[in-house]
Amino acid sequence: MGAPLSARAGAVLVVARAMIGATIIVGVSLPVGFAQVRDRDPSWAAPPEARAKVNPLLDRPEAVAGGGKLFQQRCATCHGDEGRGTLKAPDLTGREVQAQTDGELYWKISTGQTHAGMPAFSFLPEQQRWQLVLHLRGAPSNQH
Amino acid sequence: MSVRLVWLCLVLALANAPTAFAQERAYFVTYDHYLEEPGNLEIAVANTIGMPKGDHGAYWAPWLELEYGFTGWWTAEFYLEGVTTRRDGSGLTGWRWENRFRPLKGEHRVNPVFYIEYENINEASRIQKEIVGSGSLSFEPIADLRQEHVHELEVKLILSSALAAWNLSENLIVEKNLSRSEGFEFGYSVGLSRSLGGLASGTSCHVCRENFVAGIEAYGGLGTSKERTLTDTRQFIAPVIAWHVTDRSTLKASTAFGLTDASDRYLVRVGWAYELSGWGRR
Secondary structure (H helix, E strand, O other): OOOOOOHHHHHHHHHHHHHHHHHHHHHHHHHHHHOOOOOOOOOOOOOHHHHOOOOOOOOOOOHHHHHHHHHHHHOHHHHOOOOOOOOOOOOOOOHHHHOOOHHHHHHHHHHOEHHHOEOOOOOOOHHHHHHHHHHHHOOHHHOO | OOHHHHHHHHHHHHHHOOEOOOOOOOOOOOOOOOOOOOOOEEEEEEEEEEEOOOOOOOEEEEEEEEEEEEEOOEEEEEEEEEEEEOOOOEEEEEEEEEEEEOOOOOOOOOEEEEEEEEEEEEOOOOOOOOOOEOOOOOOOOHHHHOOOEEEEEEEEEEEEEEEOOEEEEEEEEEEEEOOOOOOEEEEEEEEEEEEOOOOOOOOOOOOOHHHEEEEEEEEEEEEEOOOOOOOOOOEEEEEEEEEEOOOOEEEEEEEEEEOOOOOOOEEEEEEEEEEEOOOOOO
């Protein structure tokens, strides 16, 4: 039977064990994380009542700037600063996205597609989600 | 390598990491259905300052939390925790490994999340990230309590809803001490919160309503499988507030008021979280 560890040595042992445990768990987990499906899901479509919704901020042009700020905070990391897409997320300025109604875009921002990496932004106040839609309509490549 | 150099490297690494907007959860105990975004790493430090009833001295229980979004449906967290008291000593109290899984795609009226956590802690643990079972905290010297190691498995069912501007979350908790035959311990937490903002302003601002989330949470024990009674359980109610100080960081605070004889008088909690994106991903 060994001598009891000092409090300091015991603390170091706890931290060392914790770090080793965390490293092993993360090492095992990372490949699973990378294997997540990022393909588009054709079933991710807004229901008719959501598609028909009209943006209540259409007559409030002052709200566009706030949408731009929110986009930089919430969306640019994945979709790029101008929304033209990255390896992680699609181009939001293209025809496929812009052909959708404001209601569809609002629904997709709200519900997300968590299994493909798109978070749900239902925690944002409704007005802010509509501001994001306003910004998407006014993104640089849509202005010509 | 000197400690100063290590700190400098760490600060530079954090300063140059890609920005990720901080998550919204204002609660300390209750979980909602919003997981960490894939590839995002949140580093948080928080603490519980407990003010017990009677002659027992106050304690301070800090913890470090690393939260990583592996996928859109899986978030994992690692905790390292400790405790210090004025009269009874200080020490590390262990570590925890937590996983949350969101089984359903998209957003629903009620969004379930499954939570499983392994805890390698000791009886001196006082962070009280969850409260289960019955009985008040033990106020023996920390050195004695640290000798009593426990391995626990904790499972939660998280139910969370977005109701207009509000979030309503309910957590049901079952905990099993794997080290002893104590049966199962039960607990709960419920939270209601909302962003204080409406329209986002077009300019950058720090102290404006859109950067604040406020709410309230209630949590406590629901007895054990061997003692099916609420007598002697700890129950708390706590207003909470979160302030997104910058795009990357959030400051949270809460004061929990003990509602039963077994509860501490107050639990004051303060936490700060820093969010980084693109860790382990292209």
